[in-house]
Amino acid sequence: MAGALGPLDACVHFAARIEPSESMRVPERYSVNNVAASLRLFESLITIGCERLLFSSSCAVYGNQTQMPIDEDRVPAPHSPYGQSKLMVEDALGWLARRGRLRSASLRYFNAAGGTAGHLERHRPETHLIPIALEVVTGRRDHLDIFGGDYPTRDGTCVRDYVHVSDLADAHARAIDALGSHDQLTVNLGTGTGSTNLEVVDAVSAVTGRPIDVRVVQRRPGDPAEAVAGGSRAADLLGWAPERSTLREVVADAWTASRAQWPSASVVLALRGSIEREPLRSARGLASAMSPRSDSVLRPRAGS
Numbered sequence: 107m108a109g110a111l112g113p114l115d116a117c118v119h120f121a122a123r124i125e126p127s128e129s130m131r132v133p134e135r136y137s138v139n140n141v142a143a144s145l146r147l148f149e150s151l152i153t154i155g156c157e158r159l160l161f162s163s164s165c166a167v168y169g170n171q172t173q174m175p176i177d178e179d180r181v182p183a184p185h186s187p188y189g190q191s192k193l194m195v196e197d198a199l200g201w202l203a204r205r206g207r208l209r210s211a212s213l214r215y216f217n218a219a220g221g222t223a224g225h226l227e228r229h230r231p232e233t234h235l236i237p238i239a240l241e242v243v244t245g246r247r248d249h250l251d252i253f254g255g256d257y258p259t260r261d262g263t264c265v266r267d268y269v270h271v272s273d274l275a276d277a278h279a280r281a282i283d284a285l286g287s288h289d290q291l292t293v294n295l296g297t298g299t300g301s302t303n304l305e306v307v308d309a310v311s312a313v314t315g316r317p318i319d320v321r322v323v324q325r326r327p328g329d330p331a332e333a334v335a336g337g338s339r340a341a342d343l344l345g346w347a348p349e350r351s352t353l354r355e356v357v358a359d360a361w362t363a364s365r366a367q368w369p370s371a372s373v374v375l376a377l378r379g380s381i382e383r384e385p386l387r388s389a390r391g392l393a394s395a396m397s398p399r400s401d402s403v404l405r406p407r408a409g410s
């Protein structure tokens with residue numbers, strides 16, 4: 107396939123299956139699609155003389171770390187076949203770089219989020235927190251499930267590091283250039299600041315001015331409690347620092363992109379009767395947010 111594209115200076119390899127929880131159920135999909143297909147792609151790229159590759163790696167390579175933030179020297183220990191698939195591709199790229207076959211940058215994204223004019227975050231099926239929260243506020247979904255309320259974090263929900271897609275795009279442009287003088291790079295792309303799931307939901311409520319019906323349900327297999335980026339390679343090697351990645355900016359841009367895509371959101375809300383419904387619950391009202399399914403999940407923690 108790469109041959110059909112003609113000569114290429116560089117390839118940016120985003121394609122993958124992306125769900126850690128799915129990978130726990132059907133790991134073979136991840137070894138075939140994320141690993142085997144990537145290796146075939148690399149062979150094609152080498153055949154046509156493409157010299158630089160950017161690989162969308164993931165903080166999932168680090169697995170369930172307890173010390174935050176996580177810098178690039180931390181020994182990877184993937185907790186899911188998804189994370190393992192990313193690490194296996196990174197390892198293969200290491201050999202290709204060391205043998206002078208293909209230069210590459212493995213960019214370990216933390217949580218890509220936000221939006222730009224005309225481009226909103228969307229997955230099929232949607233599994234990401236901010237787009238789902240926006241589906242709720244625009245009436246396209248009734249409520250938002252949060253997977254696990256008993257993690258050892260400040261409010262019991264998972265902590266993630268949200269980095270704006272515009273900042274990620276900037277890092278990619280810089281990484282292509284950096285491969286002019288490096289054979290291989292492995293770089294974290296995050297902000298160094300973690301937000302809990304409930305903090306994200308609160309930010310979406312604050313930005314949109316609408317409350318969100320939250321239900322805390324069972325943990326999802328494959329989810330680490332925390333993932334917050336550390337390390338200075340992005341600054342040192344790429345001259346990169348996030349500029350649009352405060353949680354509020356990420357959410358505000360996601361909301362702007364979502365409204366552009368769904369301009370009739372208020373009509374949807376009205377049609378579904380959401381406006382007249384009993385006022386939706388706040389993310390902070392955890393006790394009232396619990397669904398019947400979550401009874402066994404949320405327990406008062408010591409000292410809380």
Ligand SMILES: NC(=O)c1ccc[n+]([C@@H]2O[C@H](COP(=O)([O-])OP(=O)(O)OC[C@H]3O[C@@H](n4cnc5c(N)ncnc54)[C@H](O)[C@@H]3O)[C@@H](O)[C@H]2O)c1
Binds near residue numbers: 119121214
């Ligand atoms: N979104 C994040 O927070 C995040 C975090 C870390 C890493 N990543 C990585 O970034 C990349 C993009 O993620 P995303 O969030 O945009 O997910 P996404 O699901 O929107 O994009 C992945 C795309 O790859 C396509 N794809 C999968 N297998 C393919 C194949 N064999 N051939 C061609 N296309 C294929 C899918 O159809 C999908 O359109 C992925 O590699 C993902 O693992 C994303």
